[in-house]
Amino acid sequence: MPDKAEVFFDEGVLDFADVDEIVLDVGEEALAEALAHRHRRMIVFQGDEGKAEAAGVVTAGAADVLFDVRDRPISVLYVTDSLKEDTYARERYEEFRRVLEGFAEEANFEYELEALTFSGSKRALGTTWDLMVIDLSYDLDPDAIGRLVETVRGGGLVIFQTPPFDRWRNMWTAFHKSLVTPPYTLDHVGKRFNRRFIRKLKEHDGVWIVDTDEWTAEPEPSEDVDLEVEVKRRERPDLDPPDDAVLPEELYRMCATEDQFRALIRFEELLESNGKTALILTADRGRGKSALLGIAVAGAGVTTDVYDVVVTASEPENVAVLFEFLLEALRELGVEYDVERDDKGNIVYVETDDFVVEYERPSEASEIECDLMVVDEAASIHVPILERILDNNDKVVYSSTIHGYEGAGRGFSVRFLQNVRKRRDVRLIEFKMHEPIRYDSDDPIERWLFDTLLLDAEPADLDKEDLECVKEMRVEFEKPDLRYWFEDPEGEEELRQFIGIYVMAHYRNRPSDVMVLADAPHHEAYALKTETGKIVTALQVAREGTIPRDVITKMRRGYRPPGNVIPDLMVQHHDALDFPRMKGLRIVRIATHPDIMRHGLGSRALKELAKIAKKKDYDWIGTGFGANEELTRFWLRNGFVPVHISPNRNPVSGEYSVAVIRPISEEAEEIINRANFEFRIKLADWLGETHRDLEPEVARLLFEPMSSLRYRPTLTEGQLRRLKKYADMVHTYEIAADAVRELAKAYFLDTEDRPELSEEEELLLITKCLQRWKWADVADVLGEEVPDLMRSLRDLVGLLYEEYKEDLQRSAAVEGIRKAVERLADKGLTGTVIVEVEEGEPKEVIIRREERLEL
Ligand SMILES: CC(=O)SCCNC(=O)CCNC(=O)[C@H](O)C(C)(C)COP(=O)(O)OP(=O)(O)OC[C@H]1O[C@@H](n2cnc3c(N)ncnc32)[C@H](O)[C@@H]1OP(=O)(O)O
Ligand SMILES: Nc1ncnc2c1ncn2[C@@H]1O[C@H](COP(=O)(O)OP(=O)(O)OP(=O)(O)O)[C@@H](O)[C@H]1O
Incomplete structure (x- = not known):
């Protein structure tokens, strides 16, 4: 393969599209930079007309150049909101395809084009692409963007099609439309997320913005860019396995980075270790953790006496790369295998003469004892499950993304790791992988993505003065101005502190949660801030209730109005038809800065919220949470009354969800107390059937007398x-x-x-x-x-x-x-x-x- 590339786009491509030459200039410059650094570059086509063709031109021009560089068909992924016939989205896709197909035939290069919708974009997890086009003309799905952009390899391009920025700033996307919940209408939905998104596109390096109505570009393509570039390649690590290595050399040779190589050495330590041992692999996305785990499991199965291996992750889709590399390693070692798949085609079982590997959901895996347990994407799994897995097994690998498109929470690294580090009966081997695999370090598009979706948001650093404030409770409860947070660059720091607390505390954060916070008409943020200005407790609430009478009549027959979790539950489970008309606040999330939990801040925030609720004539404040002893106690101590427990455990968190409500008005109090009595009667019965495995401590708390109730025992x-x-x-x-x-x-x-x-x-x-x-x-x-x-x-x-x-x-x-x-x-x-x-x-x-x- 040539080490030099001439990044000239053949002008013949313009025969297939009615676009300005500036598109070629921008495309060439972006691709030349991408190849020279083994990074990605991004081009945004904003406008009413011509953007699909422009995307086609750049894709075709780039694929032509890349075909010579890579000497194989170039993979192109096109993602849009809909691929249905007779939609504008489909029309744009067809325009794009026409240009690419037409020019490919003429210029004689090969490519593989796949098209997905945002809702189907999970299928792209674990895949890698040379060129990606994302059509944001109608929808902006932050989760899909988070998922997709990271799958483009270095030397490749990410191309966006967007509405003209001045329209986009004031436009509601399809995602926005899904945020409408009665009694609100689209007019109440915000536009803050888009505006911040546009600002971030303009702020970051490595991004060109082309106006396809005026045919101007920002930054302007430079005259004197050298388009003849030295192509940067991934260098396989030139290292020899240790002399006493247990795993075969072929597997070491499969490693793509030095980090993967070293991680394999640490894995050997786990295999050799006596007693309870946990290997913790952490990294940002795309560092090759999953692939490495597949290689390692194959090695352990073939060369050691490990027989049964269990692999777990939230979804079987998450371990596709692991299984892919497991099989590749087996082929490399010449070992025969059988594979079983689930009904969606995911591999869930591999068997060889020497060992078996089985995928299990986290809550099931936590009950299993096996020779080797591998937990992939541990950050998206609830801490008690991670702990139970270690209690039941002697050799466990936990791998986790630190900053990711979802499951980015650091309940794993904060709570789980802190607990494990304290355990004397566990030997801990920790290894962090830094080198990205798909592209080289310091990629500007990765930086853009993390910043835009707040994937790496961190809570405030607390100094002595801040801690003093917390100790003396010199804190203020504030309702932040979301416009300032999202639209004013100065508000950015507070937004990051706020989201950072969630990233640290919660086990699952998605980029779309940020968008909901920014724009959902019924959501509000509150923050407890020290006098010194640091956010220490973050609260997100949703207004619920005030449901009109005709809708309540429909609810009676099973209709569930969107965004009204607590009223819906009170009707479904308690026939409380007077409840939905009342005004309530549901706490969607609450979290305290991890350094200062258990200092009374969370309780203080709830107290302040209750004050506001009373002043504004709310009837209740409620929430739903995954019940463990600590959290149940936290809510109960703050005056929240249990009214419901889910009949099944959440398959990922492994917890039952409990709904609790704190009455504000007298009318609500009466209904809630009645519901609580009913709930307790049900619970007393359920404990003998559906909830025999509910943690007894949680059951005990749920029975706590919340109001005066009479029950007389009767016996024959x-x-x-x-x-x-x-x-x-x-x-x-x-x-x-x-x-x-x-x-x-x-x-x-x-x-x-x-x-x-x-x-x-x-x-x-x-x-x-x-x-x-x-x-x-x-x-x-x-x-x-x-x-x-x-x-x-x-x-x-x-x-x-x-x-x-x-x-x-x-x-x-x-x-x-x-x-x-x-x-x-x-x-x-x-x-x-x-x-x-x-x-x-x-x-x-x-x-x-x-x-x-x-x-
Ligand atoms: C809807 C949902 O969001 S549910 C999920 C809730 N959030 C999470 O799980 C995220 C992770 N957890 C957190 O962020 C926090 O632990 C929260 C939000 C649950 C509680 O916030 P905190 O600021 O720690 O609350 P707070 O300090 O008021 O109370 C927690 C406990 O600390 C105790 N505590 C309060 N002050 C002190 C103190 N000075 N010293 C020691 N303990 C104290 C409280 O009594 C309480 O204990 P209890 O639950 O045994 O009664
Ligand atoms: N040793 C390797 N050789 C070749 N390709 C590799 C190797 N390791 C990983 N890859 C490729 O790099 C990409 C990222 O790898 P992997 O999925 O293992 O990363 P990850 O750290 O688990 O992150 P992600 O969350 O992005 O999946 C995959 O497409 C995979 O095929």
């Missing part, structure tokens, strides 16, 4: 008799379990004059009686011996029996009366039922002239 005479015999040590637990359960339920549901039990006692009632666990499992969790637990439970039941004796006897008497009346009725007799009471307690039910019933 037979149940009462067995209960007494169990308490008197005649029966075993199992014989009276049904009756004990009713007693336990009464304890958790009734909030008036209940006896005080310790946390352990409550957990015992939850796990044994409500969740119906085996004694051994209860003992495991509570850290006690089974016989001790048996004794404790019997004592506890004795105590509860005394507490509820009156109710129980009364209910047994009522049951007796019912039976007596039934008997009279069965025999067609009339009679009198007499209840004999002794010291205020019912003792006997007598049917006069008929018979006596013992109680």
